[in-house]
Amino acid sequence: MDLQNGNYYWPTTVEDPPSFPRLEENIKCDVLIIGGGSSGAQTAYMLADSGLDVVVVEKNSCGQGSTTTNTALIQYAGDKTFKELINSFGENIAIRHLKNCEKVINQMESIAGKLTRDISFKRRDSLYCASDEAGVREISEEYALYKKYGFDILHLTEDQIAARYPFKRKSGLYFLNDAEMNPLAFTYGLLEEAVSKGVRVFEHTMIKGKKPTSKEVTVFTDKEYKIIAKQVIVAAGYEGLEFKHEKNTVISSTYSIVTCPVQDLSPWYKQTLLWETARPYIYARTTPDNRIIIGGLDESYTKAEERDKKLLNKSEQLLTECQKLFPQFNIQTEYKMASFYGGTHDGMPIIGCYEDQPNIYYLYAYGDNGTVYNMVFANIISSFITKGSHPDLELYLQSRPTQQKPSAL
DSSP: OOOEEEOOSGGGGOSSOOOOOOOOSOEEEEEEEEOOSHHHHHHHHHHTTSSSOEEEEOSSSTTOSGGGGOOOEEOSOOSSOHHHHHHHHOHHHHHHHHHHHHHHHHHHHHHHTTOSSOOOOEEEEEEEEOOSHHHHHHHHHHHHHHHHTTOOEEEEEHHHHHHHOSSOOSEEEEEEEEEEOOHHHHHHHHHHHHHHTTOEEEOSOOEEEEEEOSSOEEEEETTSOEEEEEEEEEOOGGGGGGTSOOTTEEEEEEEEEEEOOOSOOTTSGGGOEEEESSSSOEEEEEOTTSOEEEEEEEEOOOSHHHHHHTHHHHHHHHHHHHHHHOTTOOOOEEEEEEEEEEEESSSSOEEEOOTTSTTEEEEEOOSTTHHHHHHHHHHHHHHHHHHSOOTTHHHHBTTOOOOSSOOOO
């Protein structure tokens, strides 16, 4: 899968990226993780203290897939609104899912403080703006639900938004204690910590086939080596679909730019994360070196050539949108990226467990909160492997039920 195109900002921010050997022999292990990006690294980190023999394999260099274009707005609210989640899954599942996402942001903050590598984790509030009259109604309904279930959130009026920001919106949800970070540094830091605890990582090791049985899984590399594992976790991001197609997933194209450093960001209230009710939506954040990341303008393209030929035009549109938000900024684009973006039809990420593939688990942490979903899944799958269960696994299985009738909300 041709995941992305452009010039990438995050690799320029990381000094001394780790490197790992190529697999050049047959090996055995308890757990094999396929994928050395964000998903694989978080899962490896969570299993590093388990006492199990854990191996990570990556077909390229670790962290060089979708992690390089991850804009890393760390939020618990996502593509699907609270109301939509309730309509699809019922209140109990919707609340448990959002609480899981909220909880792992705290967990990531704790992990950041333990890593030897600086991942620039910083708490940020988020402003979710109403884009039109329908958005105003949505904001009001969403605020009532979030407050009902104890989430830390404010409802800002048009005047309150105008008092804080140089742009105008009629209404907005103000989420407290979301976050931002450097996703590539986070991935590297997790892998380095996992390796220090005995996890083996192999780069430039492509998986070409697998043979699962009721007792173990034999995996074959492109160099004809074998890895025999008791359990396999496919944590390959969007390329996980090349191992197993999941009908509830959907791939589209998205775009983002990173500006040159801005001399003075003070007009940007608390450098909050920004997004909106419009679909497709625009989102924005800042970086530690005073740049602006703005992305969105998603399209339904599933072919890389269609996606990439729009990169220049989409980059110009994103710059224009940024200037509309902050007209006092003198901004220029330095990095621009087109990439594939994975979601699900029902709005919830997926853990795939299939009868015809015993002892293999597929992590489809798809959606706008992929980094957060990865952490949720790393907790669940590590507990399931080490303890045999996790109470929230049922929420995310591909076989999860949806409500037959929408809620009356």
